[in-house]
Amino acid sequence: MTAAEICVVGVGYVGLIQAVGLASFGQRVECVDLDPRKVEMLKRGVPPIFEEGLEEALADVIDRDLISFTTNIADARSADLFFVAVGTPTSDRTGNARLDYLDAAISSIAEIAKDGAVIAVKSTVPIGTCARFQARLDRDHPEKSLHIVSNPEFLREGTALNDFFNPERIVIGGANEVARDRVRASYAGFEDRGVPMILSDTSTSETIKYAANAFLATKVTFINEISDLVETVGGDIDQVARGIGLDSRIGPQFLKAGPGYGGSCFPKDTLALATIGRRHGVQQQIVETVIRINDSRRFRILKRIEAAMGDKISGKRLAVLGLAFKANTDDVRDSPAVDIVHALLEEGAEVRSYDPVAKFSVDHRCYSQHESIAAACEGASAVLVATEWPVFKSFDFAAIENLVERRYIFDMRRIIDLGAAWATHWDIERIGSPMQKATA
Incomplete structure (x- = not known):
């Protein structure tokens, strides 16, 4: 087995899709996760999550010897690009995203990474996080030139593999152009197909992720409020949604009336964005209203x-x-x-x-x-x-x-x-x- 040039740390929902997707393009990927049960399942070709097409895609890259799984980060010391996709759950105390798993992952990578390695953060993190981690790496590891890049994911559960292979955009944020180009190179096949590449600083990249999810959550909440009105005054909410969704300025997505948004992203990310706004004295009033309506x-x-x-x-x-x-x-x-x-x-x-x-x-x-x-x-x-x-x-x-x-x-x-x-x-x-x- 040849040494992996790419390592994915954290093979939960986002990390596993990222790893299998990159391996499908012929890139060698080493996957690291602290959960030995999960790692053993993946070695046998059994995904720990349900996602259409994932089991078949995983089997394919295992058969082609393009992916491997380990609990030991030291096995990935030859990698020059690390994608970090660990959880950032909501803190009960602050309402913001917890960074302890990300902190531990980046610290472990920094200890074993070779000079010039790039760490791409796929985890959703508060705005300013990547810049703070970069400053810490520069301070604690002056002997190495390690670079942090923000590379948020835009996967939808249920269609995640399709979303990976057919992205609407790829966002790469970083202060170092060489580091950004290394991440960009891993997505070379997409750029050849004309997928837009947004190159920015890390704060812009982090904000794009939160703003995108908050906007979609707002669309869900808006149509649900209109649905409540239709229940009272009469009408057909499906026709209302179609009637406004055909407007190209609005679009039909996320205009299906229902019981409200849920899952691992919208609730967590809207709450985090509202918390970030309050912390900086810029209250996100629309987002806070969306959260309140959805909760009720x-x-x-x-x-x-x-x-x-x-x-x-x-x-x-x-x-x-x-x-x-x-x-x-x-x-x-x-x-x-x-x-x-x-x-x-x-x-x-x-x-x-x-x-x-x-x-x-x-x-x-x-x-x-x-x-x-x-x-x-x-x-x-x-x-x-x-x-x-x-x-x-x-x-x-x-x-x-x-x-x-x-x-x-x-x-x-x-x-x-x-x-x-x-x-x-x-x-x-x-x-x-x-x-x-x-x-x-």
């Missing part, structure tokens, strides 16, 4: 479910279909579906759930997860569709009509076929619409 959306949905249940949830059995924060992923971090499960349990309901991929466990005697839609719906007074999995779009009402206690479905994702529901005499309620009762 689960409560609004709960109130609507209560109203449909006659203001009494306690003692009722409810089926929740979908646990992941979005389809095509197993990620339940900050998932609206999971928040609603918790809220229902707190109200005294019995909750039975089903998700094609995602798993969620809670120590509660009234919660259970099942292996099929039918098993989750047995005896339910209400069926709640919380994630937009394709299998729920073709919901077989006839197959479970005799299993449920009441033929009532609350579609939080607006994916259920209304005609099929009415044909089997189900009452259906949807985000962005008033109650629609079946005719006898």
